[in-house]
Amino acid sequence: MSSKTPKDTHVVMSELVLPNDTNTLGNLMGGRLMHYMDIAAAIASQKHCNCPVVTASVDNVSFNNPIKLGNLLTIEAKLTRAFNTSMEVYLRVWGEDLSAQYKYLSNHAYMTFVALDPNGRPRKVPEIVPETDEEIKMYEGALRRRQVRLILGGKMKPEDAGELRALFVKD
Numbered sequence: 568m569s570s571k572t573p574k575d576t577h578v579v580m581s582e583l584v585l586p587n588d589t590n591t592l593g594n595l596m597g598g599r600l601m602h603y604m605d606i607a608a609a610i611a612s613q614k615h616c617n618c619p620v621v622t623a624s625v626d627n628v629s630f631n632n633p634i635k636l637g638n639l640l641t642i643e644a645k646l647t648r649a650f651n652t653s654m655e656v657y658l659r660v661w662g663e664d665l666s667a668q669y670k671y672l673s674n675h676a677y678m679t680f681v682a683l684d685p686n687g688r689p690r691k692v693p694e695i696v697p698e699t700d701e702e703i704k705m706y707e708g709a710l711r712r713r714q715v716r717l718i719l720g721g722k723m724k725p726e727d728a729g730e731l732r733a734l735f736v737k738d
Contacts, residue, residue: 570694573702576611576646576656584638594633595640600660601628604676607644608656612680615646615654616692619683623653624716626677634662634673647702648709652689653681655709677712 582588582603584595605622612620634640641661648655656678663670684690697706710729717723 568691568693570696571615571646572696572698573645573647573705574698576615576644576695578607578611578614578644579641580607580610580644581639581641584634584636584640586636589636592633593636595635595638595662597628597630600630600634600640600673601625603640603642604628604644604658604660604678607642608658608678609680611644611646611656612654612682615649615695616682616690618690620654620680621683623679623681624720626679626712626716628674628676630674632662632671632673634660635664637664639663639665640673646695647677647697647705648713649692649695650713652691653679653713654692654695655679655712657705679713679716 580603588595588599590596609620609622639662641663642658644656644658646654647657657675658678659675660673661670662673682690682692695706697703714723714728718725718728
């Protein structure tokens with residue numbers, strides 16, 4: 568199982584926001600956006616592990632700027648880190664008014680996916696090797712984000728959280 572780089576997992580997905588995708592204010596519905604984000608992140612994960620994946624978690628999706636009817640939605644996704652069977656994916660979502668030639672950041676998020684073997688059980692994934700300074704920073708932060716997810720999900724005790732321990736436990 569050979570290692571890969573974040574650029575090997577990079578995905579860019581675009582969709583035109585149509586009337587059926589919007590709410591009564593003419594903005595892309597949050598659920599529809601999350602649907603597209605889930606697809607882009609799953610593709611990035613599958614490019615890394617070359618097998619089926621399932622969504623394990625979605626971290627704090629904040630909707631900073633709405634994407635309007637008729638605008639272009641573009642999602643960029645790539646892995647930040649691979650653990651044993653799980654992978655963290657970072658997504659950035661852009662809106663673009665093509666007529667006005669104006670592109671803006673709508674939101675960003677982290678999602679976690681788990682690789683599956685042919686029996687539907689978690690499967691080991693290849694290592695990911697960051698190359699740029701930004702990729703290294705994201706890679707290092709991924710361990711802290713993972714520990715927070717595990718604590719909040721009740722799968723890790725705060726005292727076992729390594730470098731986060733001081734945030735949760737008084738010595």
